[in-house]
Amino acid sequence: MYQPPHFREDRLQVQHGLIRAHPLGMLVTNGSSGLVANPLPFVLDAAASPLGTLKAHLSRANGQWRDLDPDQEVLTIFQGVDAYVTPSWYETKRETGKVVPTWNYAVVQAYGRMTVIDDPDWLRRQIGELTAAHEASRPEPWAVDDAPAPFIAAQIKGIVGIEIEITRIEGKWKVSQNRPETDRLGVAAGLRSIGDDAAHRMAEMVDAKGALSES
Numbered sequence: 713m714y715q716p717p718h719f720r721e722d723r724l725q726v727q728h729g730l731i732r733a734h735p736l737g738m739l740v741t742n743g744s745s746g747l748v749a750n751p752l753p754f755v756l757d758a759a760a761s762p763l764g765t766l767k768a769h770l771s772r773a774n775g776q777w778r779d780l781d782p783d784q785e786v787l788t789i790f791q792g793v794d795a796y797v798t799p800s801w802y803e804t805k806r807e808t809g810k811v812v813p814t815w816n817y818a819v820v821q822a823y824g825r826m827t828v829i830d831d832p833d834w835l836r837r838q839i840g841e842l843t844a845a846h847e848a849s850r851p852e853p854w855a856v857d858d859a860p861a862p863f864i865a866a867q868i869k870g871i872v873g874i875e876i877e878i879t880r881i882e883g884k885w886k887v888s889q890n891r892p893e894t895d896r897l898g899v900a901a902g903l904r905s906i907g908d909d910a911a912h913r914m915a916e917m918v919d920a921k922g923a924l925s926e927s
Contacts, residue, residue, distance in 0.1 A: 713819075713821050713882050713884060715882065715884060716890070718889045718890050719884050719885060719886045719889065719890075720882075720883070720884065721818075721883030721884060721885045722883065723883075724763065724764075724881070726883060727820045727881055727883040728756060728758055728764060730790055730792045730818055730819075730820045730883070731754070731756045731764075731766075731790045731820055731822070732756055733792065734790050734791060734792050735753050735754050735755070735756070735790070735845075736751050736752070736753050736754075736790075737751070737752060737753075737754045737766070737768075737788040737789060737790045737822075738750070738751050738788065738789040738790075738791075739751075739752050739768070739776070739786060739787075739788050739874075740786065740787040740788070740789065741776055741779070741780060741781075741784075741786045741787075741826065742781065742784055742786075743776075743779030743780055743781050744779055744781075745775075745779050748775075748776045748779065750770065750774065750776055752768040752769075752770055752874075753768065753842060753846075754766045754767065754768045754788065754790075755767045755768070755838065755841045755842050755845065760877070761877045761878065763822075763877075763878040763879065763880075763881050764822075764878050764881075765875060765876065765877045765878065766788060766822060766824075766875070766876040766878065767838050767841075767873070767874070767875050767876075768838070768842075768873070768874050769835060769838055769839065769871045769872060769873045769874065770871065770872060770874065771870060771871060772869075772870050772871055772872050773870075777828050777872050777874060780826060780828065782825065782826075782827075783825075784825075785823050785824065785825060785879075785880075786823070786824065786825065786826045786876060787821060787822070787823055788821070788822045788823075788876065789819065789820075789821050789822075790819065790820040790821075790822070791817070791818075791819050792817065792818030792819060792820075793817070793818060793910045793913045793914050793917070794815060794816060794817035794818070794910075794914070795815070795816050795817075795903055795910065795911050795914040796813065796815055797813060797814045797815065797816050797888065797899055797902075798813055798902065799811035799812060799813055800902075801895070801898040801899045801901070801902035801903075802891070802894075802895040802898055802899070803892070803894035803895055803897075803898055804891075804892065804894075804895050814886075815886075816886055816887050816888060816899075816914055816917075816918070817884075817886050818883075818884070818885045818886070818887065818917065819883070819884050820881065820882070820883045820884075821881070821882045822876070822878045822880075822881045823878065823879055823880040823881070824876040824877050824878045824879045824880070825876070825877070825879070826874050826875070826876050827874065827875045827876075827877075828872055828873070828874055829872065829873035829874065829875055830872050830873070831873065832865070832868050832869075834873050835868045835871060835872075835873050836856070836864070836868060838873055839856055839868075840855075840856050843855065843856055885917065885921060887914065887917045887918045887920075887921045888918050888921065889921045896918055896919075896921075899915075899918050900915040900918045900919050901915075903915035903918065
């Protein structure tokens, strides 16, 4: 990933935070049929290895797990919030006019070798962890045990598990750190004026990165 120094985010806890907040990762593998990419919801086990381990499952009918070269790295991409940035928000536009549009975003790329796991007990734990993570905030959380056991057992027969021990991880937070303070303030204000939740979250990131860049 192209990494200008001012956009790098190397803090592991921040990278892990994005993965947990945006767990639908794009799994990219390279096998005998070439490149294959599929979006999968992941669970991150931060304690399982130095950089964390990703766990997921996919349909047994999905050929990606069969067409795996175990000697090659796989890549999983986690996309955070993003937003278009208009030059009209920059103070520099009024001062010189020498500005162009851009796009702000946060992204994490995790690399490692993938292990396929065809174990009903492992899969039962994985779907349980995944479900618990996303049902926890609901007033009446659904649990895997709410469904009949034979039904769940039949569903598990239709999936396979994957585990990726992260061996390399990169974070990139492109949130206007390269702009003067007056431009950053304008971007944050402009994003907040949109009234969209994602835009508001990007505005907070612009504010935070602005503060960090000045410290």
